[in-house]
Amino acid sequence: MPRQFHDPESLFEPAPLLRRLLAMLYDGLICIAVLILATWGYTMFVAWIIGFDKYLEMAEAGAFNRDPMLTSVLFVILYLFFAYFWTRTGQTLGMQVWRIRIENYDGSSISWTQALKRYMAAYVSWIPAGLGYLWLLWDPRRETWPDKFSGTQVVAVPAPPKPAKNGKSPN
Template sequence: MPRRFHDAEELLPPATLLKRALAIIYDGLISIAVLLVATWAYTMVGGWITGWDRFEEMAEAGQLSGDPGLTFVLFLVLYVFFAYFWTRIGQTLGMQVWRIRIENLDGTSVSWSQALRRYVTAAAIFFIALLAGYYVGPITLLITLPAMIALFMPINGLSLTDRLSNSVVVQVPKETK
């Protein structure tokens, strides 16, 4: 059941690009820690299942490089991490710091499927930028960077991830005491 953050009639202002960017940076740092822990757990389970001696031989031979299982697990862990916060309270830790929230247009929390659409869209944009920098080169990446930023930049208050997930990122008002 979706959580109601405010009345449907109450419209909160859309979050600014600066606040979105700062929250992305903050959450990116937290994501690195989450990915490190998930990689450690994956390695421990892999070593236990395979046997530590065999696992060490595989690692030294380079057979564990580019493991698609690890890639899938890390992608899934990050989705669960972000979707949990987005569906529960509408805010990741970085979003809480910068007082912005993801919600539906009627002021309710987003669903897991909306969170999945938002996550996959953001991941696709990130990987396109990463691949462009790797294959095309850093100079060309600097030229295409404004186009990538435009995908996240809100137009009429909605970014591409907002449109595809049918949600909006709003500024949360300060609580009065």
């Protein structure tokens, strides 16, 4: 069941390009750590299956330099990482820091299918020198290719209200 982030009548501004790119940079650093751990786990599993001595011999011979199975596993793990955050809270850790969120146009959380479409479109968006993301500079709705392809939007989340100095709420 989709989570409702805010009232559908409340419209949030589209997230600016700089915030999106900074969140991507932040998340990219986290992804490096995730990929290192996943590669280690994959390597240990494969070595356990074929035997550590045999694995070491094959690795030294360069047999694993281009392992399509490892590439596929890492691709799926990254999808699961992003889709988990996007479908649950609409924000990865980097998006939380830069106060942006992915949501449907009615303010609800996106589905796993939409997350997959966004994830695939993100790769395609970087191929022509990042044009898929720069597209929001010319788009009247300030949407990127992943936004358009998945039917989602990335919005700037307003800062929470600061508590009053006397300890009472500002309301």
